[in-house]
Amino acid sequence: MVKVAKFGGSSVASAEQFKKVKNIVGLDDARRFVVVSAVGKANKEDNKVTDLLYLCYAHTKYNINFDNIFKIIEDKFIGIKEELGLNFDIEGELAKLKSEIGKGIDEEYLVSRGEYLTGLLMAEYLDYHFVDAKDLIFYNYQGEIDFPKTQEAFDKIVREYDRVLIPGFYGSLPNGEVKIMTRGGGDVSGAIIANIANAKVYENWTDVSGILMADPRIISNPHEIKVISYSELRELSYMGASVLHEEAIFPVRDKDIPIQIKNTNAPHVEGTIISDNKEIGDKQIVTGIAGKKDFSIITIKKHHMANEVGLIARTLKIFEDFNVSIEHIPSGIDSFSVVVETSNIRPFIYELVAKIKSVIKPDEINVTHDISLIATVGENMKNSKGLSGRLFKALGEAGVNIALISQTNDEINIIVGVHNSDYEKTINTIYQEFK
Ligand code: ASP
Numbered sequence: 001m002v003k004v005a006k007f008g009g010s011s012v013a014s015a016e017q018f019k020k021v022k023n024i025v026g027l028d029d030a031r032r033f034v035v036v037s038a039v040g041k042a043n044k045e046d047n048k049v050t051d052l053l054y055l056c057y058a059h060t061k062y063n064i065n066f067d068n069i070f071k072i073i074e075d076k077f078i079g080i081k082e083e084l085g086l087n088f089d090i091e092g093e094l095a096k097l098k099s100e101i102g103k104g105i106d107e108e109y110l111v112s113r114g115e116y117l118t119g120l121l122m123a124e125y126l127d128y129h130f131v132d133a134k135d136l137i138f139y140n141y142q143g144e145i146d147f148p149k150t151q152e153a154f155d156k157i158v159r160e161y162d163r164v165l166i167p168g169f170y171g172s173l174p175n176g177e178v179k180i181m182t183r184g185g186g187d188v189s190g191a192i193i194a195n196i197a198n199a200k201v202y203e204n205w206t207d208v209s210g211i212l213m214a215d216p217r218i219i220s221n222p223h224e225i226k227v228i229s230y231s232e233l234r235e236l237s238y239m240g241a242s243v244l245h246e247e248a249i250f251p252v253r254d255k256d257i258p259i260q261i262k263n264t265n266a267p268h269v270e271g272t273i274i275s276d277n278k279e280i281g282d283k284q285i286v287t288g289i290a291g292k293k294d295f296s297i298i299t300i301k302k303h304h305m306a307n308e309v310g311l312i313a314r315t316l317k318i319f320e321d322f323n324v325s326i327e328h329i330p331s332g333i334d335s336f337s338v339v340v341e342t343s344n345i346r347p348f349i350y351e352l353v354a355k356i357k358s359v360i361k362p363d364e365i366n367v368t369h370d371i372s373l374i375a376t377v378g379e380n381m382k383n384s385k386g387l388s389g390r391l392f393k394a395l396g397e398a399g400v401n402i403a404l405i406s407q408t409n410d411e412i413n414i415i416v417g418v419h420n421s422d423y424e425k426t427i428n429t430i431y432q433e434f435k
Pocket of ligand 1: 037
């Protein structure tokens, strides 16, 4: 049995964290493939090496001395090396990097050095074979992962080595240049490796004991979700719950590999399992609640609209021409609304409304700002009658006015739109009802 264990930045932020990683990896022989992020924040005030590397690059671009920032990076790596008594010549690597920066360096290559150097230190510490991600994770020129090529490289490596450490967050293009992923991409690297290793489970080690049912800034001590499906997680992430990089789902979903979110600082806590396998555990009716503030609703009223073919399509075309992405389109007989993020229309709201007036000739057009959307997500909602009744009754009793309701046909998600000032109250009311 093979497990891929990915450790995020806070799990490798200090020598003390390195020790925890070693302990975790040593507890289970199946953890043969380890992926690491770059040294992250050791505490709230601290900085991530990745951010510092971006900062170095920005300094060189404007010809500003970056010595002080680079020194912070050096201190972090050298501190870890010394405290753990490692041999790797990190000082030499850092000196080389610094001179390369001075001569003008590719930004992606520079930023990838965070995981590269963290990986080299961790590989020595765990006694795992280090594989540079540029020799394992291959992209094509369209920016997609070249799975056959990546698989071939992986198969060759495992014929020779039993335990391998791979830095996350980057790979290489066909011409050999380093390509980095979007921020938090170490999660994606781990998922790709879980896919090509046919792992039994993809463990994602972080600093929280799983995914919470609601935002802890709003609900104190919310329950941890034990099991969540890939689709539920996507719905919650889209609505602002952030635990895992969005793209990390696809490589493992393809092969039905569960993702287990685990806490490096509390390794015995079960954590959250992300899987579509219904046998893995019992799920609640409502899996999670998430929301976002600051949407606008543009409501268009036109008598006998139902008889006018193509009216909604023509309206949406106007939004497309303004390059605005649409969240929801609730509709009635003589009116319909378009819900968008306010920030996406703010610069040209008057032009947009004027255009709708001239093309659609509505009887009335209203724009309401300061709307929050709150999603109540759960696949089991499908089979439970009266659930939306409970939800709306609870909100009614709490005195929340609902401006909009949207539910998709698969019934995995009920979205309510409320005034921004009711955002916290709405989440709290739904949580108390379904926790
Ligand atoms: N180090 C990168 C970042 O901070 C990638 C990662 O941590 O997964 O975004």
